[in-house]
Amino acid sequence: MTNAQHGSAAGETLPPNGAVPTKAIKAIKLRHPWRTFFAIVIILIAALFIYDAGFNRPAYDWASVGKYVFDVRVIGAAFNTLQLTVYSMIIGIILGIILAVMRLSPNPIFKSVAWVYLWTFRGTPVYVQLVFWGLLAVIYQSIDIGLPFMHPWISFKTTAALNAFTLAVIGLALNEAAYMAEIVRAGILSVDKGQEEASKALGMSWGQTMNRITIPQAMRIIIPPTGNDVISMLKTTSLVTAVPYAFDLYTRTRDIASETFNPIPLLIVASIWYLFFTSILMIGQYYLEKRYARGTGMQIERRGKRKFVREVAPRD
Amino acid sequence: MTDVMVRAEGVVKKFGTNTVLRDISLEVKRGEVMCLIGPSGSGKSTFLRCINHLESVSGGRLFVEDDLIGYRQKGDKIYELSPKEAAEQRRDIGMVFQKFNLFPHMTALENVIEAPIRVKKVSKAAATARGKELLERVGLGDKFDSYPAHLSGGQQQRVAIARALAMEPKLMLFDEPTSALDPELVGEVLDVMKELAKSGMTMIVVTHEMGFAREVADSLVFMDGGVVVEAGDPRTVLANPQHERTQAFLSKVL
Numbered sequence: 001m002t003n004a005q006h007g008s009a010a011g012e013t014l015p016p017n018g019a020v021p022t023k024a025i026k027a028i029k030l031r032h033p034w035r036t037f038f039a040i041v042i043i044l045i046a047a048l049f050i051y052d053a054g055f056n057r058p059a060y061d062w063a064s065v066g067k068y069v070f071d072v073r074v075i076g077a078a079f080n081t082l083q084l085t086v087y088s089m090i091i092g093i094i095l096g097i098i099l100a101v102m103r104l105s106p107n108p109i110f111k112s113v114a115w116v117y118l119w120t121f122r123g124t125p126v127y128v129q130l131v132f133w134g135l136l137a138v139i140y141q142s143i144d145i146g147l148p149f150m151h152p153w154i155s156f157k158t159t160a161a162l163n164a165f166t167l168a169v170i171g172l173a174l175n176e177a178a179y180m181a182e183i184v185r186a187g188i189l190s191v192d193k194g195q196e197e198a199s200k201a202l203g204m205s206w207g208q209t210m211n212r213i214t215i216p217q218a219m220r221i222i223i224p225p226t227g228n229d230v231i232s233m234l235k236t237t238s239l240v241t242a243v244p245y246a247f248d249l250y251t252r253t254r255d256i257a258s259e260t261f262n263p264i265p266l267l268i269v270a271s272i273w274y275l276f277f278t279s280i281l282m283i284g285q286y287y288l289e290k291r292y293a294r295g296t297g298m299q300i301e302r303r304g305k306r307k308f309v310r311e312v313a314p315r316d
Numbered sequence: 317m318t319d320v321m322v323r324a325e326g327v328v329k330k331f332g333t334n335t336v337l338r339d340i341s342l343e344v345k346r347g348e349v350m351c352l353i354g355p356s357g358s359g360k361s362t363f364l365r366c367i368n369h370l371e372s373v374s375g376g377r378l379f380v381e382d383d384l385i386g387y388r389q390k391g392d393k394i395y396e397l398s399p400k401e402a403a404e405q406r407r408d409i410g411m412v413f414q415k416f417n418l419f420p421h422m423t424a425l426e427n428v429i430e431a432p433i434r435v436k437k438v439s440k441a442a443a444t445a446r447g448k449e450l451l452e453r454v455g456l457g458d459k460f461d462s463y464p465a466h467l468s469g470g471q472q473q474r475v476a477i478a479r480a481l482a483m484e485p486k487l488m489l490f491d492e493p494t495s496a497l498d499p500e501l502v503g504e505v506l507d508v509m510k511e512l513a514k515s516g517m518t519m520i521v522v523t524h525e526m527g528f529a530r531e532v533a534d535s536l537v538f539m540d541g542g543v544v545v546e547a548g549d550p551r552t553v554l555a556n557p558q559h560e561r562t563q564a565f566l567s568k569v570l
Contacts, residue, residue: 197370198417198476202431202483203407206399212434216421294421294463 064265068256069272077252078273084165084237084248085277088172089230095173096180101210103185114181121178126171130242133171136162165247168240176233183225187218219292227285231278249273321346321381321487321518322367328375329362329542336362338542339376344535349519351529351550354539355565360522363539364489367520368409369402380409380487407435410480414492416472418464424451424475425460428482436483443482450478454508470501474508481512488512490521526570530554538562 053060068074102114121129137158144152162170191214199209238250246255253270257263322344329337337359344350352360365371366378369386378385383405388395397405419427428447432438438446451457454474464472473493480488490509494502506528513519513532523529529536529550536550538559546553546562554570557563 192417194413194415194417195419198411198413198419199431200370200403201368201406201409201411201413202479203403203435204431205403205435208434212430213419217419292421 059264060268061262061265064260064262065268065272068253068266068269071256071269073252073256074249074269074273077247077249078277080165080247080252081234081237081249081273082277084168084172084240085230085234087169088176088237089233091169091173092176092180092229092233093226095177097184099177099181100184100188103181104188118178118181121175126175126236127239127242129175130168130171130239133167134164134243136167164240164243164245168237168243168245168248171243172233172236172240176229179229180226183222183229184218187220187222188214190221191217216292220289223285223288223292227281227288230281230285234277234281235274319346320344320379321348322520323379324363324376325378326376327363327366327373327378329359329366329371330374336542337366340539340542340544341376342537342544342547344518344520346518347516348534349513349517349521349532350535350537351533352520352522352537352539353524353526353529353565354545358539359542360539361491364411364491364520364522367487367489368406368411369397370411372396380405403435407483408486410483410485410488412473412476412480412488412490412493414495416464416469416476416496418472418476418479420464423461423463424456424467424478427464427475428479431479432482447478447482450481451475453481453511454478455504468501469497470504473497473505477505477508477512486518488517488519490519490523492522492524494523494525524569526554526566538565540565 054062099114099117102110103118105111140158142155142157143161145154146152195213195217196209199213204212237248240248241251246252249270253266254263257266260266320343322342324340324342327337327340328335340359340363342350352364354360362371366373367380367385372386385405386397386402388397388401418424419430422430425444425447428450429440429443432443432446433440448457448460451460454477456471456474456478459467459471459475464475467475477493493509494505497505502525506525509519509521509528510532521528521533533550535547536553537547538545538553538557538561540561546557546559553562554566557566
């Protein structure tokens with residue numbers, strides 16, 4: 001149809017192949033009036049809520065929030081929570097990788113051991129496990145190292161060797177390992193089989209293939225759920241009161257609140273610290289994900305420039 | 317040093333109850349280029365994969381330069397090789413895959429230098445110099461720092477050839493190297509392979525490129541149903557196939 005119209009305009013010269021000369025399209029942007037409307041409504045509701053919370057609700061007791069948020073005891077507890085998270089995640093990730101590799105190995109003994117481990121630690125609540133770890137000293141009064149049925153070489157009392165903090169880390173880490181194992185296994189399985197074959201064909205060993213080829217590619221799949229687990233762990237540490245370990249962020253603020261008979265501001269204090277840590281973790285995760293996106297076409301090019309080509313208008 | 321590079325004696329390969337290779341016997345001489353052709357499912361790729369022990373042989377004997385592949389024979393007892401010993405056998409056998417299988421998280425150059433550094437313990441500087449040389453040889457002197465995702469299929473396959481050559485193999489296996497390529501990219505890969513054949517490399521090529529077989533191969537083997545149906549000089553076999561199954565196959569592809 002267009003051609004016919006052009007044809008009638010006798011003076012106009014078309015390129016020999018009949019193509020219409022390219023001109024950038026200047027389109028009027030599609031408008032979204034409802035979006036704007038709802039945005040305004042939501043902002044109004046939020047503003048009302050904040051105003052109300054700030055001036056009409058004495059139970060929030062913002063003065064106490066300000067007073068306790070940098071309290072030495074709270075800061076110490078926040079640091080303890082961070083330590084619990086970091087230690088149990090590090091141990092959990094290492095154990096998880098070992099378990100995942102065991103589950104994928106051709107060795108039937110490794111496979112069954114890993115399976116039983118997962119069955120136990122995923123099948124029982126972490127809270128129950130933590131209580132159990134707390135009672136370890138009741139079940140096993142001493143830890144002996146040596147041969148069975150012989151006098152032990154070294155022996156020490158359980159309560160002396162393992163304090164509540166250590167038991168909390170052990171409990172959280174062993175539980176986490178079971179979940180990490182599944183994350184790592186999914187990541188490894190997501191790597192194309194051809195990668196392992198190519199690596200084998202080059203004479204690389206199983207270990208070299210895992211380290212250099214499979215795991216780096218699996219990382220892209222592993223990192224997002226792991227980041228999720230780190231954040232989840234940060235919050236799960238509030239359960240260590242089951243051990244009982246009393247110096248983590250939640251338990252400590254609860255104890256302070258039980259002295260002041262004023263729980264709400266201390267809940268807010270604890271939440272502020274949890275949010276602060278999770279925000280930092282999210283930033284870290286963002287950079288890790290970018291690091292392992294190499295070669296997928298989504299990454300920043302080596303030399304620096306971001307390659308987002310948006311073709312709105314055809315190029316001349 | 318023997319003149320025979322690969323010797324198959326009655327090779328059998330079974331997957332469960334499914335017999336894929338029945339009694340394959342053939343010889344590839346040093347410097348020879350052999351093309352394996354045949355319909356899909358004829359076992360040609362499986363045979364190729366047996367040569368570097370990506371699949372283990374279930375019967376018969378397969379030798380590369382007098383090394384029994386995948387096993388060690390002592391008297392009349394046969395022992396499986398450990399993964400480490402199998403890896404050592406594979407080092408000198410290069411393989412190029414239909415789907416390239418480049419390592420996507422490494423640049424072209426990193427792909428090429430990875431195995432020499434890790435397996436042969438070549439210094440990084442030496443491996444890099446050699447890697448650049450090889451990439452230039454396959455016509456990719458300007459793509460050292462490109463990731464596979466930014467290369468065309470033909471370029472990726474040429475990187476894959478360079479990667480295999482970096483291990484200085486005595487034998488190169490090509491598993492349908494041009495089957496996953498757009499038609500206009502097939503030529504650039506075949507050119508690299510022709511050049512490699514001229515340089516005296518021993519090559520076994522599973523292919524559907526009859527033109528390549530006619531021009532470059534020293535021998536042609538037609539497989540069907542897990543057996544060698546016909547073998548001989550490529551020009552003779554292609555022009556004047558003796559067996560009716562060969563005739564039927566060639567009439568479809570030529």
